Amino acid sequence: MSFSDWVNISDPLANPNSPYGVTENIPYSVGSGLWEIIGGILAWIINMIVPGNRLSPWLISDAVTNALGLVLMVVVFFAVIFIVNLTMIWIERKVLGRIMDRRATRIGPLGYLQCLADGLKTFLKEHIMPDKADKKGYMWAVSIVIGSAVLIAGMIPLSPRWFLADYGTGLLIVFGIFAVSPFMILVAGWAQNNKYSLIGGMRAAAQMISYEIPMLLVFVSVVLMAGSLNINDIVQFQMDNTWFIIPQFIGFVVFMVAAVAEAERIPFDLPEAEAELVEGWQTEYGGMKWGLIMLSDYFRGYVACALGVIMFLGGWALPFMDELVIPEIVFLLKVILLFFIMVWARGTFGRIRTDQILNIGWKVLLPLAVLNLFIVVLLKMGGVF
Amino acid sequence: MMTSKMWVTMGPQHPFSHGLWTLKVKIDGEVITDAIPIIGYLHRGWEKECENRTYPQIIPMADRLCYSASMTWSHVYVMAVEEALGIEVPERAQYLRVVADEICRIQSHLMWLAAMGTDLGNLTVFLWSLREREMFLDLFVKLCGQRLTTNYPRIGGVRNDMPYLFERDCMRVVDLFEKRLWDIIALMDDSAIFLSRMQGVGRISRKEAANMGLTGPGMRGCGVNFDVRRDDPYEVYDLLDFEVPVHKDGDAYARYAVRIEEMFQSCEIIRQAMAQMPDGPVRIKVPRNVPAGSHFARIEDPRGEALMHLISDGTDKPYRLKVRSPIFVNVSGAKRMVLGTRMADVPAIMGTIDMCLGETDR
Numbered sequence: 001m002s003f004s005d006w007v008n009i010s011d012p013l014a015n016p017n018s019p020y021g022v023t024e025n026i027p028y029s030v031g032s033g034l035w036e037i038i039g040g041i042l043a044w045i046i047n048m049i050v051p052g053n054r055l056s057p058w059l060i061s062d063a064v065t066n067a068l069g070l071v072l073m074v075v076v077f078f079a080v081i082f083i084v085n086l087t088m089i090w091i092e093r094k095v096l097g098r099i100m101d102r103r104a105t106r107i108g109p110l111g112y113l114q115c116l117a118d119g120l121k122t123f124l125k126e127h128i129m130p131d132k133a134d135k136k137g138y139m140w141a142v143s144i145v146i147g148s149a150v151l152i153a154g155m156i157p158l159s160p161r162w163f164l165a166d167y168g169t170g171l172l173i174v175f176g177i178f179a180v181s182p183f184m185i186l187v188a189g190w191a192q193n194n195k196y197s198l199i200g201g202m203r204a205a206a207q208m209i210s211y212e213i214p215m216l217l218v219f220v221s222v223v224l225m226a227g228s229l230n231i232n233d234i235v236q237f238q239m240d241n242t243w244f245i246i247p248q249f250i251g252f253v254v255f256m257v258a259a260v261a262e263a264e265r266i267p268f269d270l271p272e273a274e275a276e277l278v279e280g281w282q283t284e285y286g287g288m289k290w291g292l293i294m295l296s297d298y299f300r301g302y303v304a305c306a307l308g309v310i311m312f313l314g315g316w317a318l319p320f321m322d323e324l325v326i327p328e329i330v331f332l333l334k335v336i337l338l339f340f341i342m343v344w345a346r347g348t349f350g351r352i353r354t355d356q357i358l359n360i361g362w363k364v365l366l367p368l369a370v371l372n373l374f375i376v377v378l379l380k381m382g383g384v385f
Numbered sequence: 386m387m388t389s390k391m392w393v394t395m396g397p398q399h400p401f402s403h404g405l406w407t408l409k410v411k412i413d414g415e416v417i418t419d420a421i422p423i424i425g426y427l428h429r430g431w432e433k434e435c436e437n438r439t440y441p442q443i444i445p446m447a448d449r450l451c452y453s454a455s456m457t458w459s460h461v462y463v464m465a466v467e468e469a470l471g472i473e474v475p476e477r478a479q480y481l482r483v484v485a486d487e488i489c490r491i492q493s494h495l496m497w498l499a500a501m502g503t504d505l506g507n508l509t510v511f512l513w514s515l516r517e518r519e520m521f522l523d524l525f526v527k528l529c530g531q532r533l534t535t536n537y538p539r540i541g542g543v544r545n546d547m548p549y550l551f552e553r554d555c556m557r558v559v560d561l562f563e564k565r566l567w568d569i570i571a572l573m574d575d576s577a578i579f580l581s582r583m584q585g586v587g588r589i590s591r592k593e594a595a596n597m598g599l600t601g602p603g604m605r606g607c608g609v610n611f612d613v614r615r616d617d618p619y620e621v622y623d624l625l626d627f628e629v630p631v632h633k634d635g636d637a638y639a640r641y642a643v644r645i646e647e648m649f650q651s652c653e654i655i656r657q658a659m660a661q662m663p664d665g666p667v668r669i670k671v672p673r674n675v676p677a678g679s680h681f682a683r684i685e686d687p688r689g690e691a692l693m694h695l696i697s698d699g700t701d702k703p704y705r706l707k708v709r710s711p712i713f714v715n716v717s718g719a720k721r722m723v724l725g726t727r728m729a730d731v732p733a734i735m736g737t738i739d740m741c742l743g744e745t746d747r
Contacts, residue, residue, distance in 0.1 A: 096508075100508060100513070101513065102512050195391060199728065266507070273729065274400050275732040276728055276729050278399065348572070349576060349578050350582060352581070353581075355727065356581060
């Protein structure tokens with residue numbers, strides 16, 4: 001049999017096996033298309049060696065293509081998110097360099113490969129664990145911190161045709177997993193048997209109780225206005241009516257302040273305040289663990305910006321346009337715009353104190369969030385939306 | 386409620402310490418209830434070593450007392466020796482020393498401002514300050530060939546005259562710096578975060594400051610109107626017209642504001658000194674041996690009042706050379722300043738002390 005009998009290079013977008021009942025899902029189509037090529041080549045080679053075997057038809061059967069297509073779909077999705085995050089790190093370095101009047105990264109074209117150099121360096125570092133640390137807490141806590149960051153990054157759809165799963169309770173689950181990490185930071189800070197880490201972990205907990213409640217109140221206002229928890233529905237509602245930043249500008253500001261705190265970036269990076277706490281809760285982590293913690297910080301920053309885009313800036317929609325124009329790129333550009341504001345804040349502000357973030361959270365953000373909720377309820381009762 | 390307090394050792398290798406010293410703090414949650422500063426890690430027997438050096442050999446050693454105020458430290462040393470010799474320095478050399486001192490004061494304050502920026506969590510202030518500092522270090526390179534350990538003053542004058550066009554370079558740098566310093570001030574003073582971190586923390590009263598012997602910006606930040614340059618003038622400071630910035634609050638922000646205003650005053654002093662610069666020799670010949678006696682000289686270091694007490698025995702080596710370091714005294718106020726504040730305030734408060742361990746431990 002010839003090569004073309006085994007390799008089916010059809011249009012990957014026209015995949016009839018889409019499991020979600022939607023018209024198309026690009027990561028899945030790319031994944032199953034990839035498997036059609038890889039599996040086909042494998043099947044062809046095996047069939048040349050052992051003609052007439054049963055393995056080759058099995059490799060290109062619908063069931064195997066579906067299953068491995070799902071696996072490759074996750075890989076494709078993760079690769080895209082990963083590249084987006086490397087780009088965000090690169091943007092942060094370049095923008096900070098411009099703000100600070102210094103040279104930024106210079107490895108590779110336009111300094112883009114600095115992240116890879118950093119990754120390689122941390123990967124080659126020795127694995128060191130403190131002797132008196134609690135081994136399980138030390139390893140599991142940081143694994144959950146990193147894992148939850150990557151998980152929620154995978155739960156954010158880039159467009160109605162670019163997602164891993166389309167679930168009804170979308171935003172609620174994202175917010176739920178977003179809030180897991182401060183608990184695990186507390187555990188990690190305790191497990192390291194280091195006073196700086198302990199204080200850093202305690203600060204993470206103190207910080208969380210101050211920004212989490214205003215953030216959830218803003219989330220409730222958005223959900224109330226859209227009438228759905230599903231991310232697609234929220235974006236569709238904004239496309240049909242107006243972007244939520246217009247009626248809920250207060251909510252947007254509250255959310256962005258809380259999102260910076262959630263992503264633990266300056267001015268709210270109290271758990272890892274390097275001036276007084278050395279490296280805060282990360283003090284005893286080294287090597288690739290530390291590198292992944294750093295990377296997961298950017299994943300969380302990406303998720304914070306993406307949530308801001310989905311909830312207030314109309315997601316993947318363009319203003320004054322009904323149809324979508326390359327929605328993935330539009331979405332990512334909006335995310336990077338919000339991230340630029342975060343980087344700008346990092347270049348401009350200092351670090352605030354623990355008691356000050358409690359004051360900001362409870363005396364400023366919480367009343368503003370309640371006011372925002374009140375406005376939303378009034379608009380909803382008045383029949384504006 | 387049962388609370389347990391915990392000792393946290395901050396230092397010697399800690400990002401806030403800016404050198405090798407330790408601040409042990411006892412914290413209740415995050416509130417500091419007790420503090421012990423521990424210094425001495427950098428003790429290298431400076432004073433004893435001087436007793437085995439001839440007088441000119443000590444000048445480069447005096448540079449090493451503080452990396453960012455080397456000019457003022459070698460200056461106070463040669464002033465003490467000139468006092469013992471009873472000689473008058475040529476007027477041009479006096480003006481040159483004043484210019485060099487003020488350049489040193491600005492670059493030292495800029496180094497402090499940079500460190501203060503990182504202490505408060507912002508790297509932009511750090512890099513902008515170091516960018517400005519580079520201009521003044523370039524002036525040092527033109528004047529004496531070195532960036533940090535300048536080795537410029539000599540007993541009986543200075544090492545060399547101004548290089549060609551140095552006056553023009555000085556004016557340009559000072560004019561440019563005064564404009565650019567406003568950028569940094571805007572970054573710090575327009576930001577509510579910086580203000581809230583500095584205002585009201587690390588408060589020390591005028592009486593406590595006097596009892597501890599605080600000098601320099603720490604003293605002027607709590608309302609004491611005293612500056613060696615104005616009240617006990619050395620060299621040609623009595624011929625120059627400048628103001629001594631004084632703030633009354635005594636908190637970290639007052640010390641910050643005093644230093645910022647001092648930089649503007651230093652620019653003014655450089656301008657006036659350059660305008661009044663007379664012609665003439667810059668160095669006179671001095672005898673090798675210093676007559677026996679006990680003399681001291683004091684000077685307004687960027688960090689406070691630097692004093693050197695010289696006991697000579699008629700030979701070409703000092704019998705005893707005692708250094709009064711401003712930071713050695715100021716750091717004793719660390720406990721009073723951090724009591725009752727939070728752990729996050731420690732870098733903000735200790736940053737305004739402007740630690741320099743070379744002169745503290747000697």
